[in-house]
Amino acid sequence: MKNYAELGHQRITEAPIADIESVKLLEPQNLLSLGVVVDRFGLVTNALFIKNAVPDWLSSGYRTTGRQYSAHKFCQAFDVKVGGIIKQLTFVKLAIQELKLFNRGGVYHNYTSCHIDNCGINWMAKHNGAKFWFADKNNKYHYFMLYEDLENHIKNVVNVINN
């Protein structure tokens, strides 16, 4: 997989949250794809956000912290603030299943942001990565290769919460 950070865009300081400098290091094609997804999802899009300011719905992009093979470290990932787990699931479905603009997605019980990235499936498999994941209320990760399995798992969790 191409590591955009290695193409002369290595950021020295750590960027735990999205700021304009870290957003500029993301792969341009991924940024264009992100724009399409958030537009379809109905988030307010500022077409100039790359040049001027990070929109408030983008909670993280490129960063040097996190898991060893975090897609964020390879300029491939976005954390997008969309709300609770059903909204996150809807966003992941749109980005990956429907628009097919991203490869992988994560939904988080304890956060209001979901994760989408474009890490290659074969590349991530070498590092024990999955295509989809859900981090439950205890921050335990559940991994899935099929979107339907992620959706079924999350809908069961939601039913438990609501009953």
Ligand SMILES: [Zn+2]
């Ligand atoms: Zn993320």
